[in-house]
Each structure stands twice: as structure tokens, then as C-alpha cells.
Amino acid sequence: MQAVRRDPxxxxxxxxxxxxxxxxxxxxxxxxxxESFISQQGLFxxxxxxxxxxxxxxxxVLVNTLWIGLxxxxxxxxxxxxxxxxxxxxxxxxxxxxxxxxxxxxxxPPFALSMSFIMLFGQRGFITYHLLGIKDANVYGFxxxxxxxxxxxxxxxxLVLAGLLRQIDPSYEEAAQNMGASRWRIFRTVTLPLVVPGxxxxxxxxxxxxxxDFGNAMVIGGNYTTLAxxxxxxxxxxxxxKGGTALATILLSISVIMFVMQKYWVGExxxxxxxxxxxxxxxxxxxxxxxxxxGLACFFISAFILLLYILIxxxxxxxxxxxxxxxxxxxxxxxxxxxxxxxxxxxxxxxxSMPITGILSMIIxxxxxxxxxxxxxxxxxxxxxxxxVPGTVIxxxxxLAYNGPPLVLTGxxxxxxxxxxxxxMPVGIRAGVASLRQIDPAIEExxxxxxxxxxxxxxxxxxxxxxxAFFSGLVYSFVRxxxxxxxxxxxxxxxxNLLTVAIMGQVDVGRIGVAxxxxxxxxxxxxxxxxxxxxxxxxxxxxVADM
Amino acid sequence: MSSKNVLLKNVVKIYKGQGKKDVVAVNNVSLEIKAxxxxxxxxxxxxxxxxxxxxxxGFETPTGGEVYIGGENVTQITPDRRDTAxxxxxxxxxxxxxxxxxxxxxxxxxxQSESRIRQSVAEMLELVGLTGMESRYPNQLSGGQQQRVAxxxxxxxxxxVLLFDEPLSNLDAKLRVHMRGEIRRxxxxxxxxxxxxxxxxxxxxxxxxxxxxMNNGVVEQSGTPQEIxxxxxxxxxADFIGMANLVDAVVAEAGEGQGIIDLLGAKxxxxxxxxxxSGEKVRVVIRxxxxxxxxxxxxxxxxxxxxxxxSSQDYRVRIDGQTISVVAYNPDESFREGDRxxxxxxxxxxxxxxx
Numbered sequence: 001m002q003a004v005r006r007d008p009x010x011x012x013x014x015x016x017x018x019x020x021x022x023x024x025x026x027x028x029x030x031x032x033x034x035e036s037f038i039s040q041q042g043l044f045x046x047x048x049x050x051x052x053x054x055x056x057x058x059x060x061v062l063v064n065t066l067w068i069g070l071x072x073x074x075x076x077x078x079x080x081x082x083x084x085x086x087x088x089x090x091x092x093x094x095x096x097x098x099x100x101x102x103x104x105x106x107x108x109p110p111f112a113l114s115m116s117f118i119m120l121f122g123q124r125g126f127i128t129y130h131l132l133g134i135k136d137a138n139v140y141g142f143x144x145x146x147x148x149x150x151x152x153x154x155x156x157x158x159l160v161l162a163g164l165l166r167q168i169d170p171s172y173e174e175a176a177q178n179m180g181a182s183r184w185r186i187f188r189t190v191t192l193p194l195v196v197p198g199x200x201x202x203x204x205x206x207x208x209x210x211x212x213d214f215g216n217a218m219v220i221g222g223n224y225t226t227l228a229x230x231x232x233x234x235x236x237x238x239x240x241x242k243g244g245t246a247l248a249t250i251l252l253s254i255s256v257i258m259f260v261m262q263k264y265w266v267g268e269x270x271x272x273x274x275x276x277x278x279x280x281x282x283x284x285x286x287x288x289x290x291x292x293x294x295g296l297a298c299f300f301i302s303a304f305i306l307l308l309y310i311l312i313x314x315x316x317x318x319x320x321x322x323x324x325x326x327x328x329x330x331x332x333x334x335x336x337x338x339x340x341x342x343x344x345x346x347x348x349x350x351x352x353s354m355p356i357t358g359i360l361s362m363i364i365x366x367x368x369x370x371x372x373x374x375x376x377x378x379x380x381x382x383x384x385x386x387x388x389v390p391g392t393v394i395x396x397x398x399x400l401a402y403n404g405p406p407l408v409l410t411g412x413x414x415x416x417x418x419x420x421x422x423x424x425m426p427v428g429i430r431a432g433v434a435s436l437r438q439i440d441p442a443i444e445e446x447x448x449x450x451x452x453x454x455x456x457x458x459x460x461x462x463x464x465x466x467x468x469a470f471f472s473g474l475v476y477s478f479v480r481x482x483x484x485x486x487x488x489x490x491x492x493x494x495x496x497n498l499l500t501v502a503i504m505g506q507v508d509v510g511r512i513g514v515a516x517x518x519x520x521x522x523x524x525x526x527x528x529x530x531x532x533x534x535x536x537x538x539x540x541x542x543x544v545a546d547m
Numbered sequence: 548m549s550s551k552n553v554l555l556k557n558v559v560k561i562y563k564g565q566g567k568k569d570v571v572a573v574n575n576v577s578l579e580i581k582a583x584x585x586x587x588x589x590x591x592x593x594x595x596x597x598x599x600x601x602x603x604x605g606f607e608t609p610t611g612g613e614v615y616i617g618g619e620n621v622t623q624i625t626p627d628r629r630d631t632a633x634x635x636x637x638x639x640x641x642x643x644x645x646x647x648x649x650x651x652x653x654x655x656x657x658x659q660s661e662s663r664i665r666q667s668v669a670e671m672l673e674l675v676g677l678t679g680m681e682s683r684y685p686n687q688l689s690g691g692q693q694q695r696v697a698x699x700x701x702x703x704x705x706x707x708v709l710l711f712d713e714p715l716s717n718l719d720a721k722l723r724v725h726m727r728g729e730i731r732r733x734x735x736x737x738x739x740x741x742x743x744x745x746x747x748x749x750x751x752x753x754x755x756x757x758x759x760x761m762n763n764g765v766v767e768q769s770g771t772p773q774e775i776x777x778x779x780x781x782x783x784x785a786d787f788i789g790m791a792n793l794v795d796a797v798v799a800e801a802g803e804g805q806g807i808i809d810l811l812g813a814k815x816x817x818x819x820x821x822x823x824x825s826g827e828k829v830r831v832v833i834r835x836x837x838x839x840x841x842x843x844x845x846x847x848x849x850x851x852x853x854x855x856x857x858s859s860q861d862y863r864v865r866i867d868g869q870t871i872s873v874v875a876y877n878p879d880e881s882f883r884e885g886d887r888x889x890x891x892x893x894x895x896x897x898x899x900x901x902x
Contacts, residue, residue, distance in 0.1 A: 442639035448625070451656040454627075
């Protein structure tokens with residue numbers, strides 16, 4: 001590894017990366033911490049925490065958050081495992097649906113399932129009111145929120161575990177079978193122990209997502225308030241920014257602890273070596289005693305989720321959900337009469353942040369994997385940390401940090417773009433790191449040896465070799481920007497409003513049809529742009545991995 | 548093109564160990580490689596030979612000392628601005644580029660005209676026998692062909708110094724032998740200084756003008772293949788190069804540059820580079836082919852193992868608690884395990900190393 005000081009371009013790039021991470025990840029978090037620990041008079045204080053915990057309501061909010069995190073993570077991991085097992089081990093036909101299930105929560109507004117749940121189980125819910133005739137059904141609260149979060153987040157566990165199960169060398173299980181073990185025994189004594197680290201990993205990842213989930217908590221949480229929602233309500237509703245930051249710090253600590261556990265404790269403990277090449281095709285299980293129960297469970301869950309998503313476009317074309325199901329386009333007319341600004345703004349800002357996110361994440365991935373420099377582990381930790389920091393915390397940090405000199409960004413499009421970039425980078429970085437690790441570093445050394453500068457090496461060799469990860473990162477960052485809500489809800493203004501925030505506003509006032517119309521438009525834009533990207537890249541011979 | 552000399556002055560490379568001890572990969576190495584010379588750095592894995600090569604290429608910065616190429620101090624110069632070209636162990640061909648584009652890569656970086664590039668690449672591919680393969684991708688080539696592309700890609704740059712990092716270790720045995728000759732031919736043809744890292748002594752012996760034997764980060768010996776084999780400077784070199792029996796002996800009579808030693812109960816007259824002292828204990832290198840076995844007349848021993856190797860018969864024989872390897876080429880008679888035999892040692896082939 002060559003010394004950085006000999007290479008000014010490289011040194012400059014590293015400096016820019018470090019400064020931007022400090023500016024747009026560390027500083028906002030610091031701003032939240034500072035605000036919560038420093039009194040109006042500028043002195044250190046714990047008053048805001050004391051105040052926060054004096055209210056029994058806030059203690060309940062904390063307990064609520066931890067409890068639902070635990071509950072949702074347990075169930076999501078279990079269902080995720082079921083799907084992963086079916087995917088990797090069973091001979092069933094409808095596996096292609098699994099991928100759709102994994103993608104749907106990403107390409108739709110993060111609270112889409114809450115809307116569908118309200119349509120099905122609300123006071124005028126199709127199932128509760130029309131089919132069961134319940135007059136005062138209440139979907140808001142723990143049960144509704146937990147169900148929605150489980151269905152939204154279990155695909156995370158599914159993806160982690162399916163990846164792991166597929167990597168298991170079938171010879172382990174064959175060896176056990178050869179020694180006379182039954183299928184159940186093999187599952188219990190070989191397969192399951194091998195994926196224990198993966199199970200812990202999924203649990204923590206889902207936990208981080210659940211406690212940070214703002215959209216569903218706001219839409220369907222009802223009286224079951226969680227920290228993510230409470231922070232927003234406290235700061236923006238009660239104008240108690242100090243109290244909000246104290247709560248934000250508590251939420252942040254929970255997430256960071258989980259993140260550190262996931263990354264440094266569980267992450268290291270994998271038995272399954274990832275070689276990149278599966279050793280041999282697994283003989284899929286076709287025994288009906290296993291396939292039927294697991295297959296049926298997966299089938300019903302899949303069908304139910306698909307139904308929930310279909311309800312959104314359907315809900316956008318009926319007159320008044322729950323009362324009058326006559327087809328109509330009036331919600332779309334209403335959306336267009338309000339103006340296309342949020343739609344155009346969202347798409348424009350997402351497109352704008354897309355290439356920056358993509359390039360920055362590849363540069364960071366490259367630096368992490370290939371270069372040794374002072375501060376490398378800080379770059380790695382900080383850039384991945386932004387994935388674990390709850391959106392509400394970072395959103396609050398952004399308004400606190402950039403409200404005054406030296407950087408005044410409040411109310412601008414810039415602040416939204418920066419939040420998109422630094423929130424969406426980790427996925428690109430992870431993809432970049434994974435694909436760089438598969439590439440012999442000698443290839444880049446050869447280029448440099450032939451006279452290419454570090455810039456030239458990066459553009460002519462590194463990027464072409466990791467282009468698939470690069471473009472996946474691009475697509476993903478666009479999609480995430482389009483559907484982001486938790487951080488940007490703090491950052492939108494009269495001049496820049498975003499689709500997801502507009503949708504939440506409509507749900508809030510009960511115009512579910514309008515919200516559904518907006519959501520449908522959002523999903524269509526996402527599908528159109530990603531479809532176009534994939535088509536163009538496909539023509540160029542570049543495969544974009546599914547997200 | 549002009550080949551240049553390479554000069555290393557007190558080069559040290561220390562890797563910071565994580566929390567534990569630092570690792571000294573290269574320990575104060577000074578050496579010169581003359582312009583046009585083909586030198587191998589030979590040693591076991593971990594001896595620092597690859598690190599030294601990477602320091603010359605510029606991939607590693609030495610912790611101390613200086614590197615000169617053609618008289619210019621290049622210690623702080625990045626690889627892209629050094630006049631060296633390296634052939635990598637893994638070939639490191641650009642998988643996204645064709646054979647033609649791989650070879651043309653460095654020329655393009657140099658911003659040569661398209662017509663010159665076309666000409667150079669065509670010449671080069673002809674030289675390595677790959678004409679007609681221009682539009683293939685690396686994964687459509689055999690290992691040997693990939694190796695040739697890697698060679699072509701480096702040589703086409705007309706560097707002053709060509710560096711080889713165990714370039715043949717991924718080839719099968721037959722091809723390896725063939726490519727040795729090929730590389731040597733190319734290097735002679737273009738007259739570039741060559742520095743070649745390997746742990747394979749046969750490669751080193753067959754290709755080099757000079758071999759530099761390294762161990763634990765230091766140079767153990769530098770010399771022609773003959774010097775290295777016949778007069779190893781240390782026990783390590785004797786043991787690492789070829790087969791060697793290292794046997795204790797006592798100097799019975801010391802003379803100027805020669806002497807008589809007491810070895811395995813018999814007296815031998817040997818020559819020695821350093822002065823011997825009477826009564827001094829020394830180690831003697833006995834190459835297995837310096838010993839002949841006979842049915843009578845010599846040092847008595849017992850055959851422990853006897854293995855037929857085709858062109859030779861390999862023995863291990865036992866003499867008062869010591870085991871000695873003996874190789875007999877084209878043997879008239881062969882002995883069997885348990886046979887009593889007599890050793891006849893060619894004293895001209897004995898070599899003394901200091902303890």
C-alpha cells in the first residue's frame with residue numbers, strides 16, 4: 001500500500017471525503033447532542049433529560065419503542081427465515097414473487113402498508129366494516145403498527161438469511177445425512193447453528209429499522225407513540241426543540257448501540273465463508289411434508305402483501321373508500337389541481353442527488369478497501385453509521401446545524417439533496433466494497449504501473465470493474481430519495497415540498513383517496529425511471545443487480 | 548530504449564504490527580543491479596523478496612533507505628511515474644478490455660498516436676506469438692496465453708526495468724519450463740534490465756545472470772548460479788539451493804586457502820576461501836551427487852532407503868547416527884535397503900561454511 005503523501009490527487013480526495021463526512025454526518029449529530037446538553041445560558045445541563053423523564057408519557061414512549069422493536073424484530077426474523085429457507089431449500093414454484101416482496105417496500109412510500117391497513121381494517125375498513133360488520137374497529141395502535149412493520153421489514157431478514165443459506169456448502173448437510181441424521185435433526189444441528197449469526201444480524205438490522213420508523217408510527221401508530229414520532233411531535237408540534245433533542249439523543253443511542261453490535265460483534269461471527277462462488281447446486285427438498293406447510297405459509301403471506309399493495313392504486317380510483325366504491329379519477333384531478341410541484345421537485349431532487357451519491361459511494365468504497373490512510377476506519381464507520389441513524393434524528397440535526405453560519409441551508413433544495421446523498425450512500429458503499437473485495441488489487445496496480453495516475457486508474461479500471469455495483473447504487477439511491485420521509489419532513493419548506501410529505505399530509509386529514517393517488521404516481525415514477533435506467537444500461541451490456 | 552541500473556541503499560521496510568510487534572520485512576538491504584542484467588531474488592515465502600520488488604516498482608515506500616533507477620532517486624516517486632513495468636503473479640490483466648486494449652493501455656496513458664499504438668501492439672503481439680488474438684478477452688485465453696499478454700503489456704512500454712513477481716507460479720509444470728526460456732529470450736532480445744522474484748530455485752538457476760538469495764529480510768548471498776550452488780555463503784543458502792548434506796567436521800591441518808579436515812572419520816583435503824584454523828569446528832556441505840556408493844573401499848555406511856527416480860537412484864544412508872542423502876545418476880548397480888555400502892566422497896566438491 002503506497003503512502004498517501006506521495007499522491008496529491010489521492011490525498012485531496014481523502015481530505016474532501018473526510019470533510020464532507022464530518023460536515024454532513026458528524027456535525028448534525030453533534031448539533032443534536034449539543035442542543036440537548038447545553039442550556040439556554042450555554043452551560044452543560046441534564047435538565048432536558050430530567051424534564052423528558054419527569055413526564056410519565058415519555059417514559060411510556062421509550063418503553064413502547066423498545067417493546068415494538070423487540071416484537072417486530074422477532075417476528076420479522078422468523079418470517080424472514082421461513083421465506084429464506086423456502087427460497088434456498090425447497091422445491092416450490094412461486095419463488096420469483098419473493099423478490100417482488102423484497103422490492104415493494106423499497107419502491108413505495110415507507111408507510112404504504114399503513115394506508116392499506118387503514119383501508120382494510122379501519123373504521124370503514126373493507127374487512128372490518130364491510131365483511132365483518134364491525135362498527136367501531138380501531139386499527140390505530142400497537143397491533144396495527146406492529147403488523148405493518150413486520151410486513152414492511154421482514155424482507156430485510158429474508159434477504160440477509162437467504163444470502164447466507166444459499167452460501168452453505170451442501171456437503172455439510174450431506175455429511176450429516178451420511179452419518180444417519182434425519183432431516184429434522186440436520187436442520188436442528190447443522191443448518192440452524194450455521195445461520196445463528198445471520199439470525200442475530202437480521203434481528204438487529206430489523207430492530208434498527210423499526211425503532212427509526214417514522215412514517216408508519218405517524219400514520220397508524222395512533223396512541224401508541226414511539227420515539228421516532230414523538231421527537232417530531234415534540235420539536236415541530238410543541239416547539240420544544242430542546243426536549244426533542246433529548247429524546248432524539250436517546251433514540252440515537254439505541255440505534256447506535258444496535259449498529260455497533262451488528263457491525264462489530266455479530267458481523268464478525270460468520271461461519272459461512274463468503275467466497276462469491278457457490279460450491280455446488282443444492283438438491284432441493286421436494287418432500288410434501290416439508291414443502292406443503294412452509295410453502296402454504298409463504299404463499300398466504302405473499303398473497304396478502306400483494307393484495308395490500310394493489311389496494312393503493314385501487315384506492316386511488318374509487319370515489320370514497322369504505323363508503324362509495326364507484327370508479328372515478330377525481331383524486332387524480334384533485335392532485336393535479338393542487339399543482340405538480342411536489343411531484344416535479346421530488347423527482348428533480350432525487351435525480352440530482354443520484355449521480356453524486358453513486359460516485360461518492362464508489363470513491364468511499366474504493367478508499368476503504370484499497371487505501372491505507374489516517375482516518376480510514378473513521379471514514380468507514382461514519383459513512384456506514386448514517387444508515388443506522390434514525391431519519392428523525394438526522395433531520396433534526398440538519399435543521400439545527402445549518403440554520404446559522406457558517407452554513408445556512410434551511411429551506412433550500414441543497415439541504416434536501418445533501419440529506420439524500422448522505423442517507424443513501426451506505427448501500428452503494430456496501431455494494432462497492434463487496435464487489436471491490438472480489439477484484440484482485442494487482443489489476444489496479446498494473447494500471448498504475450503502466451503510468452496511469454490514481455484518477456486515471458479509478459476511472460479506467462476500478463469503475464468499469466465495479467460498474468454493476470455503481471449502477472445498482474445509482475438506482476437504489478434514486479428510489480430511496482423518492483420514498484424518503486423521516487429526515488426530509490424536517491427540511492421541506494414552502495419552496496420545496498416533497499411527495500412523501502404531501503402524502504402524509506393527505507392521510508392525516510383523512511383524504512385516503514388523494515394519498516393513494518399520490519402514492520400511485522410516486523410508484524409509477526420510480527418504476528419508470530428505474531426501468532428506463534435498467535433498459536439503457538442493459539443495452540450497454542451492464543447488468544444491474546436487484547436491490 | 549535504454550536499460551538502466553537499479554541501486555538500493557540501506558533499504559528497510561517495517562510493517563506496523565497491530566498492537567503487537569512490528570514486522571521487519573526488509574532489513575537494511577543494499578545492492579546494485581546493472582543495466583541489462585537479469586537478476587532473480589530467490590528465497591522462501593516471507594523472506595522479503597516480493598516486498599523488495601514492490602519497493603523498486605514503487606507500490607511500497609521504504610521505511611528507510613533510498614532507491615535509485617538509472618542514477619535518479621525515485622524513493623518518493625509513485626509507480627505511474629517510474630520507468631518500471633511489472634509482470635504480476637496473477638497476471639492482473641484488465642478483464643474488461645480485449646487483448647489489444649490490454650497491451651495498448653499504457654501507451655494510451657502516454658497519449659501516443661493511434662497509428663503508433665497500433666504498430667507497437669502488433670509488433671509486440673507477434674513477438675509473444677499472439678497475433679490474431681487481439682479481440683479476445685482475458686477470460687477467453689489459456690493460462691499461458693494470459694501470461695504472454697501480461698508480458699507483452701509490460702514490454703511494450705519499453706521500460707528501463709522489467710519486474711517479475713513470480714509470474715510462472717500459476718502455470719503447470721511443463722509450460723513453466725517452456726516460459727522460462729521464453730521470458731529469458733524476450734528479455735535478451737529487448738535488452739531490458741530484469742528483476743525476477745521467485746521461490747523456485749530451478750527457475751532462478753535456469754534464467755539468471757545473477758541470483759540474490761534472501762532470508763528474513765536480508766541478502767544471504769549474491770552471485771552467479773554456479774557460485775551460489777558450488778560455494779554457498781551460509782548454511783541457509785546451501786540448504787535452500789538444491790539438496791545438501793550439512794555435516795560437522797574438524798579442521799585437522801590448516802594451510803593458506805586450504806586445509807585438511809576430519810569428516811565422517813576420514814581425512815579430506817579441501818580448499819577454502821577464508822583461512823582455516825587448526826582444531827576449528829566447521830560445517831561441510833556435501834552435495835548428494837558428490838558421493839558415490841560402492842561395494843567396498845570408503846567410509847562404511849548402511850542403506851536406509853533406496854528410491855528409484857527414473858534418471859537416478861536416491862539413497863539415504865546411515866553413518867554413526869547421521870543420515871546422508873546420496874544421488875546416483877545412471878547407476879551401474881543399485882543397493883537395497885539394509886545393504887552395507889561404502890561412501891566415496893569427491894573432495895573437490897566439498898565446501899566449508901562457517902557455523
